[in-house]
Amino acid sequence: xxxxxxxxxxxxxxxxxxxxxxxxxxxxxxxxxxxxxxxxxxxxxxxxxxxxxxxxxxxxxxxxxxxxxxxxxxxxxxxxxxxxxxxxxxxxxxxxxxxxxxxxxxxxxxxxxxxxxxxxxxxxxxxxxxxxxxxxxxxxxxxxxxxxxxxxxxxxxxxxxxxxxxxxxxxxxxxxxxxxxxxxxxxxxxxxxxxxxxxxxxxxxxxxxxxxxxxxxxxxxxxxxxxxxxxxxxxxxxxxxxxxxxxxxxxxxxxxxxxxxxxxxxxxxxxxxxxxxxxxxxxxxxxxxxxxxxxxxxxxxxxxxxxxxxxxxxxxxxx
Numbered sequence: 001x002x003x004x005x006x007x008x009x010x011x012x013x014x015x016x017x018x019x020x021x022x023x024x025x026x027x028x029x030x031x032x033x034x035x036x037x038x039x040x041x042x043x044x045x046x047x048x049x050x051x052x053x054x055x056x057x058x059x060x061x062x063x064x065x066x067x068x069x070x071x072x073x074x075x076x077x078x079x080x081x082x083x084x085x086x087x088x089x090x091x092x093x094x095x096x097x098x099x100x101x102x103x104x105x106x107x108x109x110x111x112x113x114x115x116x117x118x119x120x121x122x123x124x125x126x127x128x129x130x131x132x133x134x135x136x137x138x139x140x141x142x143x144x145x146x147x148x149x150x151x152x153x154x155x156x157x158x159x160x161x162x163x164x165x166x167x168x169x170x171x172x173x174x175x176x177x178x179x180x181x182x183x184x185x186x187x188x189x190x191x192x193x194x195x196x197x198x199x200x201x202x203x204x205x206x207x208x209x210x211x212x213x214x215x216x217x218x219x220x221x222x223x224x225x226x227x228x229x230x231x232x233x234x235x236x237x238x239x240x241x242x243x244x245x246x247x248x249x250x251x252x253x254x255x256x257x258x259x260x261x262x263x264x265x266x267x268x269x270x271x272x273x274x275x276x277x278x279x280x281x282x283x284x285x286x287x288x289x290x291x292x293x294x295x296x297x298x299x300x301x302x303x304x305x306x307x308x309x310x311x312x313x314x315x316x317x318x319x
Contacts, residue, residue, distance in 0.1 A: 008037060008110070008120060010172055017124050017167035026106060029124070029167060033108065041111045045121075045215050046237040048105040054150060055099035055129050058162060062131070069098055069135075073149050087148070088141050096135040098154070099162055103127035105170060107237070109211040116196035116210035117179045123170040132159040173218055175211075182232060191319045192216065192232045195277060202308045208268030213238050234319040236278055242266055244281045251289055256300040259290070270305050277318050287312060 016036075020029050026044060034042050057065040057072055066072035073087075080086040108122040135148075137155035142148040182190050189197075199205050217233040242265050250258055262272045262282070276282035291313050294301055301309065 008122075008172065010169065012036070013122060013124070013172060014169040017169040020167055022126055022165045022167055026126070029106075030108070033110075033122070037110065043109060043212070044106060045109045045211065046107040046235070048107065050102060050104055052100045052102045055101045055162075057135060058097050058099060058131055060095045060097060062160065062162060064162075065094075065096060070149055073145060077145060084142070084144070084148070088136055091136045092138055097131045097157065098133055098135045099129050099131045101127050101129055103168075107215050109215060111209060111211055112176070114205075114209075115176070116199040116205060116214075117176045119175050119211040121173045121175055121211075121215055123172075125168045125170050126165065127168055128165040129162040130159050131157070131162060133157055173216065175216060178216075178218060178232070182230070190232065191317045192234050194317060195234055195274070195319045198308045198311075199274060202273070202305050203269040203302050204271060204274060206269075208271075213267070213271075214274075234278060236275070236280055238266065240265060240267070242275070242281055245272065245283065245286055251293055252298055255286075255289055255293060256298070259286075270301075270308075273305070273309065273312075277312075279318060284316075284318075 016032055017029070020032060022029070030042065030044060054069055056067040057069050059065060076090070077084070077087050080090060103125045106124045106126055108124065110120045110122070112118045112120060133154035133156050136142065137151070137153075140151075140153060140155075142151055179193055179196065183193055196210065199210055213236060215235050215237055217235055219231055219233070221229050221231065223229045242262065245258055245262060259272050262275075263269050266272070266275070272282050273287065276284060276287050287309065290301070291309055294306055294309070
């Protein structure tokens with residue numbers, strides 16, 4: 001049987017996002033993405049918190065003046081002879097308004113294999129440009145260009161939308177390739193890689209699909225010597241109401257019962273261990289208590305999970 005071919009490049013995703021009109025539940029976007037690779041399961045894993053960034057400039061009627069308030073301000077300031085007072089007067093005469101881009105990032109995952117790292121993560125921003133303030137408040141004028149561009153106490157107006165909402169492609173991450181690059185780090189294994197390896201070799205990997213509950217956030221930063229450092233964070237996307245494991249004194253049958261209840265609500269075996277690593281609802285003392293149980297008279301973990309837990313006890317880590 002021929003393996004299905006996976007094709008999904010950034011240029012295609014950017015074009016698809018640009019040509020798709022957003023709807024409340026993002027059904028149209030999901031449908032088009034599924035059509036690109038129908039043999040691979042795709043789902044919306046997470047909608048990020050609302051964010052905003054500085055936008056452009058319009059007049060009071062919504063007519064576009066500039067798409068970038070920073071570029072317009074610096075250019076117009078020079079045209080005004082680098083005189084801030086002249087720039088302010090010009091702005092007030094034109095009754096110019098500033099806009100901001102309000103958005104949420106959609107995290108979509110496409111499963112490409114059975115291992116934890118075998119998925120592609122697609123990030124697409126759902127954005128809307130809105131005007132909600134005058135560019136300058138005549139009663140509290142800015143003292144410099146920085147305050148002109150982003151005042152602490154702007155003069156508010158009744159917000160109005162500029163155009164329609166739209167999608168904007170952010171990035172695509174082939175997680176298997178990304179984690180393989182992370183594994184080339186010259187020092188110790190990255191906690192995120194160990195997290196996925198432990199998931200693969202435990203009963204969780206046999207009973208669940210990693211990207212149904214977990215995604216990644218890759219990011220770069222500059223080191224102290226100017227070097228570019230690539231890092232990654234594991235993020236939980238679980239929306240279920242999972243209880244906090246509070247009874248730190250539990251052991252034996254009582255502890256086993258609590259762990260089973262947690263795993264059932266999370267949806268897969270040995271889930272408590274990975275939530276513990278992330279610091280979600282399961283304190284690390286639980287892991288220590290389970291280890292004491294299985295080192296004594298109790299044997300309620302599969303051997304594969306025992307091996308993972310013993311390695312964690314020997315060399316603890318978190319993500």
